[in-house]
Amino acid sequence: MNFASDNWAGAHPAIAQHLLAAGAGFAAPYGASELDRNIERRFCELFEREVAVFFVGTGTAANALALAAINRPGGVSFCHREAHMLEDECGAPEFFTHGARLAPVDGDLGKIDPTKLAAEIGRFPPGFIHAGQPMAVSITQATEIGTLYRPDEIAAIAAIARQHRLPLHMDGARFANALAALQLTPAQMTWQLGVDIVSFGATKNGCWCAEALVFMDPDTAKDLPFIRKRAAQLFSKSRFIAAQFEAYLHDGLWLELASHANAMAARLQQGIVTCRRGRLAWPAEANEVFAALERSDADRLRAAGAVFYPWNPPHANPGLLAENEVLLRLVASFATTADEVDRFVELLQ
Amino acid sequence: MNFASDNWAGAHPAIAQHLLAAGAGFAAPYGASELDRNIERRFCELFEREVAVFFVGTGTAANALALAAINRPGGVSFCHREAHMLEDECGAPEFFTHGARLAPVDGDLGKIDPTKLAAEIGRFPPGFIHAGQPMAVSITQATEIGTLYRPDEIAAIAAIARQHRLPLHMDGARFANALAALQLTPAQMTWQLGVDIVSFGATKNGCWCAEALVFMDPDTAKDLPFIRKRAAQLFSKSRFIAAQFEAYLHDGLWLELASHANAMAARLQQGIVTCRRGRLAWPAEANEVFAALERSDADRLRAAGAVFYPWNPPHANPGLLAENEVLLRLVASFATTADEVDRFVELLQ
Amino acid sequence: MNFASDNWAGAHPAIAQHLLAAGAGFAAPYGASELDRNIERRFCELFEREVAVFFVGTGTAANALALAAINRPGGVSFCHREAHMLEDECGAPEFFTHGARLAPVDGDLGKIDPTKLAAEIGRFPPGFIHAGQPMAVSITQATEIGTLYRPDEIAAIAAIARQHRLPLHMDGARFANALAALQLTPAQMTWQLGVDIVSFGATKNGCWCAEALVFMDPDTAKDLPFIRKRAAQLFSKSRFIAAQFEAYLHDGLWLELASHANAMAARLQQGIVTCRRGRLAWPAEANEVFAALERSDADRLRAAGAVFYPWNPPHANPGLLAENEVLLRLVASFATTADEVDRFVELLQ
Amino acid sequence: MNFASDNWAGAHPAIAQHLLAAGAGFAAPYGASELDRNIERRFCELFEREVAVFFVGTGTAANALALAAINRPGGVSFCHREAHMLEDECGAPEFFTHGARLAPVDGDLGKIDPTKLAAEIGRFPPGFIHAGQPMAVSITQATEIGTLYRPDEIAAIAAIARQHRLPLHMDGARFANALAALQLTPAQMTWQLGVDIVSFGATKNGCWCAEALVFMDPDTAKDLPFIRKRAAQLFSKSRFIAAQFEAYLHDGLWLELASHANAMAARLQQGIVTCRRGRLAWPAEANEVFAALERSDADRLRAAGAVFYPWNPPHANPGLLAENEVLLRLVASFATTADEVDRFVELLQ
Structure with a gap:
């Protein structure tokens, strides 16, 4: 009777078995293998568009690198007060962005209240350097408290973000749980509603260690290969992540x-x-x-x-x-x- | 006929098989499981002393976090000109230390020349703030070019480091290869010669993704739990690293x-x-x-x-x-x- | 009728005149001149103890370097929600500390409420790495809204800080205004109540550009010469700050x-x-x-x-x-x- | 008989006198005063084009912020082995860029050898993430050892920089000495030869504390207001720098x-x-x-x-x-x- 957390579970047998099989033979390291490329393509299919995908080792890395990719000096990112990146990552987002700040926004049921979001962003008038500058909005789907943003709720937040030209990030540590519950496709739950970047988590849902950072606009990610490598998140035997995703995404x-x-x-x-x-x-x-x-x-x-x-x-x-x-x-x-x-x-x- | 690099190999069957077995059941996450603790103890036995051990995901992370643990403002670490941390980590050591510098030292056969090391350190007179301050010495064993420091060579470098009160780090991405070739024990090749911190690599030698950062003096590492977490290197299903090490270290x-x-x-x-x-x-x-x-x-x-x-x-x-x-x-x-x-x-x- | 801010005023004639006189002749740069040393001694007299003093160029620099001196990975500093370092420094504290966080604490009249401070600190249980670790408490005297902490109010906050082994910083951008209003000596308003570090501002009160960072325990500041230099706050013609302080502190x-x-x-x-x-x-x-x-x-x-x-x-x-x-x-x-x-x-x- | 350094001199009487006069009255702070604006215009005239100008407090700040403005993850800037930013700034460039690296280039008489520069840059093939990515070239005029780049020497370096799409920075701590010796105009010694950013020093040549960071392409500097503020280099009584420049630039x-x-x-x-x-x-x-x-x-x-x-x-x-x-x-x-x-x-x- 273990209900402590979904990360107390190990790896699903199908995934573990596939990883065992993937261990044989030689493959190009650092994400250059055929398998890596194939799984990257798989993500494009999944999201029904050309996306840039980066495998990383932890959800914290995915979130922090997402912000690093869109970093601004004096930057302020807006997330729910209970967001994992604010409450549970020991300052990783600030570390990876060299000090960009997270601003908590309140809202019922673990979800950002759009009115409060607009008010918070409004505290940073354009060009007023003393306060810093808005940089991103981040939502968590499913939320930290097991609730879900409905499509129209995501769209409402995306509209505010777009109005201020802020990229919208989705922390999808439990992306699959949200998708399954809402009966949406990845495309429907993300870019079709205005989400720009997704931390696509698989670790909590049956993998050992498999997280993908997905950019809807590959241009946004053009420095990410350097950012990821510098952040020690480029794995030499990268195929061990790719192989987990291969089994994970196989046949639903x-x-x-x-x-x-x-x-x-x-x-x-x-x-x-x-x-x-x-x-x-x-x-x-x-x-x-x-x-x-x-x-x-x-x-x-x-x-x-x-x-x-x-x-x-x-x-x-x-x-x-x-x-x-x-x-x-x-x-x-x-x-x-x-x-x-x-x-x-x-x-x- | 693949001689491209040891990271083109996958995982050794015994390790992969053990990982498959370790996937079942629930275990405390974030390094708190019994298995994690056991393997940490195993490292103490291996090094024949109380050490502090931290599992991380990549060799770059191990090296960069080693420097982060002993970081100093304006710090300068001395390593061989061909060292991995200088040539192949995209600035990760500088990133993790917020800008501490790596100073290249020359030497034949990929090994730091002690005389040149002393001269380089001598360029930073104590208290002369303009140049920065020495912070660490790092050697690679086996070296980037497949050679080995002999025990007396390590001792000579350690003596210089100690004279300047600098911790001595060993990048052991190929630690096992060096040990096996020199027929030394871990203790003999490290702290008994004056090595303070070891990046203990296992990935290149048959694991998927298993690196350990080992501090001979646990006091040096007292902030490392925070440093590692902030650096996104604390894995939720940490046992997947511990399990690899369990098989790796089992029975030689x-x-x-x-x-x-x-x-x-x-x-x-x-x-x-x-x-x-x-x-x-x-x-x-x-x-x-x-x-x-x-x-x-x-x-x-x-x-x-x-x-x-x-x-x-x-x-x-x-x-x-x-x-x-x-x-x-x-x-x-x-x-x-x-x-x-x-x-x-x-x-x- | 200019009531816009005290930094709209220029320099007091006595200070400007003294600076003019100090321009002649040669003096050792980078804080090494006799004048610099003398004014540092003057601060020791002023605070009635051996203090470490560092001249810097802006109040933001003083605050940010104060936190940098006591920096911790995943660190969280507690200040009033309206504090200058939180609201008006464009993320400088985060930048100088490589991402340590500022946590807002509420309280009436611009002053931290001790009960709320204790509650906020309590959200960071020792050893719980996910949340980060407490690092400092900072109060502003006079506050951002022109009010004053009474001695017992400072002592109450200091007691909480001490209980959690956190250094207590005072942002004294308007230090003189507070002293004059409360009729206290510098010692009485700071270390005798438990304040460890003071940003001693003079710019707003008649200088051009003169801020001093004062550490009650010089040991805390032993790396600050490097931290300040690396932060580009060591002025070559440092005597121009010392000379302003000389006139400023002369004869009351x-x-x-x-x-x-x-x-x-x-x-x-x-x-x-x-x-x-x-x-x-x-x-x-x-x-x-x-x-x-x-x-x-x-x-x-x-x-x-x-x-x-x-x-x-x-x-x-x-x-x-x-x-x-x-x-x-x-x-x-x-x-x-x-x-x-x-x-x-x-x-x- | 003081030949220790030009920063042992104080302020020129004309400049100090002008500063005295500028002390009276109220003026908008943080660079917003009419005087600040006027001196910014003066720089445009001086450089015979629309430039973006930022007053800062030290030469180290000017150099470090120049690199911060054009920062890249894993970035490497090329400068002469004896460059001030490499030898005498205690790691400020690395700190302000969150760890971007400085790569020393050799050359006779304190000047970068173009052939060696090209070879050094060539060590960073485009897209090879392990080594990092080139980010800038920086030359010092006059050099650290009192020599001068001739116009054709600057042009040769600029050609290499342009070929690799790298901005060219000039550390002009002794900009006036170089101009006077070469009998060139600011435009002739900088952008007309391909220089993109200038650290325009005045402190060593008769000011107290007056440095300007000049961007030939104001677009490059669009985030600099935030970068400067976050770096604690935006002075509240900014006019004290502007006033020094006013006297400094007046009538030659x-x-x-x-x-x-x-x-x-x-x-x-x-x-x-x-x-x-x-x-x-x-x-x-x-x-x-x-x-x-x-x-x-x-x-x-x-x-x-x-x-x-x-x-x-x-x-x-x-x-x-x-x-x-x-x-x-x-x-x-x-x-x-x-x-x-x-x-x-x-x-x-």
């Missing part, structure tokens, strides 16, 4: 795994609702469930072997919880089983 | 693979010498052979399917080669077979 | 000028209160008056030649102002005359 | 002062040659004389009150000096008198 495996994780989260949510011990903090839309449980229930579950963490959002509404309650984050992954979920719910009951 | 596999690669290079060298078509530029001491061949021979070999690259050292002695000759770098790896070597030599003949 | 001129500026602000405040056209946003405690005026009055004053700016604080309470009002920031300097003030009030009436 | 004062310094160096050189005690290391072409003196003579002069420094170039030809000789650098400035020079020569004799 990635969406299948994401759908499974989403379904497990839905099942867990349903179980909690049904058994009436605990309340949902907000509806689970992807593979994460946030539930307020009585502390004694949480302790009991933990004692019975369940693994999970409390959720301490940066600026949580203290009114959300009763005295004896604790807010839990319960994450399902490709490796979560219905049986595990059911046991958890049974124990909770 | 790593030294076996390195010995094999060294033996293949020796066999290749012997073949070239024996067939009298081509000359050795210098003796191969690890897994790389540098040979001057007639251009027509090189072309013929290439046409017959051999893969290799010419070597253009930064400041090559132009007198080394005859008009019709080309200098080749021929690298053997764990995956090189005696048959391949023999075919190459046969073709050359 | 600096406190006299600050007292005058404070008195002019008080006179202006009194005038506004008395004439009953406009309200004070909060009491002026140093040399800045913040007043809500009717927009038509503001326009009228401007048309009559008064120079001033509206104040748009980052997160102003929109309820502060009536529909037809505008919030003005009116700054007095050493060069402000009672006559100017009286004319302004007369016009307002 | 700057060229007069430079001509005087050059003439004093020529007189000193002539005196050394005539008295036959000591040899010129190379001909003085601007305001610096490099002479090999017997050590005993140097000691005698020093004892008699002469101030000067030995010159230890980074890679000096050890054959240049006899056992008992020392190489001196003797610098004349606007403040050097013929009488001082004559006394020095007399004492030497």
Whole structure:
């Protein structure tokens, strides 16, 4: 009963097996192999346009390099207050951009409020050098708290970004979970709505270590080969990432795994609702469930072997919880089983 | 007949197989799993002392983070003119140290000349702020050109470093090849001679992506958890590196693979010498052979399917080669077979 | 009637005259002259202890170098939401620290609320690398909005900083104005309360370009000579800053000028209160008056030649102002005359 | 008899007097005053074209910001091995560019050898990311050792830079000395030969602290307002720099002062040659004389009150000096008198 995080899971057998097979033989290093090229082409197909793709090792690297590619002196990027890049990357975005700043924007359910975004950007009048200059907008899909931007919500944010000539980045650490839940294509969820750059995560969804940075406009990325290499993110045996993606994207495996994780989260949510011990903090839309449980229930579950963490959002509404309650984050992954979920719910009951 | 580089090889089957097995089940992410801890302990045993170990994704990351850990404003690190960190990392060391400089030192056979090192350091008198301040010395073992520092040579450089209170770093991208060739233990080749920090590479010797940054004095590394995370080198499914190391270090596999690669290079060298078509530029001491061949021979070999690259050292002695000759770098790896070597030599003949 | 800012004033005649005299003859450059040394000693006397002093060219440089001296990877410094370093330095603190972050803390009257400070710091549990690590606390005295921290308020913040082993920095762009208003000595307002580093500004108070960075513990500053030089803030004809300080600190001129500026602000405040056209946003405690005026009055004053700016604080309470009002920031300097003030009030009436 | 350096002199009386006068009254800060604008226009006239001008505080700042404006990830700038930015700025260029590298190029008489420049650039084949990418060429005029690039020599270097699409920067810390010696106009010595960016120094030639960064193509500098502010080089009372330039550029004062310094160096050189005690290391072409003196003579002069420094170039030809000789650098400035020079020569004799 492990709901600690989707990165507690290992690698999906099909991916691990494919990696084993890919180990034989010689191949050009540093992203120059045929396999690397093929998978790059695969991404163009996937996004239904010519994109520039860069394999990197971590989601933090993908996000930070995305900002590095569009960096500006005194730059300020706008993201949700709970965004991973703001809360959980130890200043990597600032480090990779030599000090460009992240400005938190509030919004319900983990999503940027467009009105607040416009107001925040408005605090940086063009040419007023003292405050710095706007540089980018970044959204997370699915969000840090397991919710989803609907297409019109993305479009609304994209409109503001475009109005200020700011590129729009999507942190897609759980890109597949969002796609599967919304029943959209990659193109539909990104550039067709105005998204310019995607951190395309696969690690959380069954790979070992496979992240791709995707630029809708390859021109934006023309210095990225140097930026990535200088950032120590160009892998010599790069094919080990390419091979993971090959298996991951083959025959819809990635969406299948994401759908499974989403379904497990839905099942867990349903179980909690049904058994009436605990309340949902907000509806689970992807593979994460946030539930307020009585502390004694949480302790009991933990004692019975369940693994999970409390959720301490940066600026949580203290009114959300009763005295004896604790807010839990319960994450399902490709490796979560219905049986595990059911046991958890049974124990909770 | 692939002698292009040891990073053209994939993963050794034992390592790939172990990685496949390690994919099952849940484990704490970000280096907190039991496996991670076990392998960290394994490094302490290996080095026969309490060391601080950090798994990272690339050799460039290991080198750059080593310097970041001992960074100084206006800092200058001394390395051989042909060092990988100076010639092949696209400025990563400068990027990770926010601009600390690398100063090239000359020396025969790819090794720093201690007299020249002392003279270079002497150009930075203590307290003379205009020039900056010395920060580190870095040597590469085996060197970029396949030669080896003998223990007394390392000790001589360490003595100079110590005299100026500079930490001594060893870029061990081919650490195992050096160990195997010199018949030394890790302790004997490092801290017992005065080496403070090691980039312990395993990728070139049969892993997919496994590098460890080893600090002999854990105090030196007390900020490294933050430095590594900020540098996007803390992997969420960190066990995939730990698992590679587990197989790599198990039962002497790593030294076996390195010995094999060294033996293949020796066999290749012997073949070239024996067939009298081509000359050795210098003796191969690890897994790389540098040979001057007639251009027509090189072309013929290439046409017959051999893969290799010419070597253009930064400041090559132009007198080394005859008009019709080309200098080749021929690298053997764990995956090189005696048959391949023999075919190459046969073709050359 | 110029109340735009204290940096609209030029140089006080005594200072400018002294600079003229200091131009003759030869002197060792880069801070090595006898004059430089003497003024450094003068600072030790002023602070009644052995301090390390560094002359720099701008207040932004002083603040940013203060943080650079105590920099940490993934570091987070806590300052008031309206702090100059956060709002008006175009990311210089992030740039000079290679990406360390500034975390805004709220508090009434431009001053950090100690409870909120403790809560903010508490968001960074020791060893939790994902969030980064606390690095410093910075307060501004006098604040950006012309208020003053009382000694006990500074001590309360210092206690929290000390508890977390964080150095406490004071941005003293208007240090003299605060000292004069509070009738404290430099020692009393700084290290005796727990302040570790001071940006000692003189430019706003009658110098051309004279800022000093003062470290109570010279050990903290041992790398600063390199940090300053690398930051292009070591002036070759450094004596031109030293000479300004010589005149500035001579015979109490600096406190006299600050007292005058404070008195002019008080006179202006009194005038506004008395004439009953406009309200004070909060009491002026140093040399800045913040007043809500009717927009038509503001326009009228401007048309009559008064120079001033509206104040748009980052997160102003929109309820502060009536529909037809505008919030003005009116700054007095050493060069402000009672006559100017009286004319302004007369016009307002 | 002070020949230590031109930065040992103070400010020329005309400039200091003008600064005194400029202290009165109010003016818009941060470069927005009428005076600032006027002096910016003055630079356009001086260069006979629309240029972008930025006042900064130190020559190091001018050089480092010039590179920051044209920065590239993994960038490498080519300058002479003895260039100030390489030898004397404590890594400021690397710091301001977040780690872009300076590559030394050799050449006689302190000047880049075009053939060697082309060879160095050739080491960075386009698209070969491992080595980084060329970013700029920088020459120093007058050079660090008091020699001058002739127009055709500048043009030859510019041709190579243009061929590789690299901007050409001129470090003009002694720009006026070079102009005066070569009898060229600013336009003739810069953009008409292919120079794109100039660090226009005035500090060494009679100002306190006045440096201008001049971009021939204002488009190149469009981010510089942010870069400068973030680098803490935007002065609040910016008019104190503008005022120095106003006096400096008025009625040819700057060229007069430079001509005087050059003439004093020529007189000193002539005196050394005539008295036959000591040899010129190379001909003085601007305001610096490099002479090999017997050590005993140097000691005698020093004892008699002469101030000067030995010159230890980074890679000096050890054959240049006899056992008992020392190489001196003797610098004349606007403040050097013929009488001082004559006394020095007399004492030497």
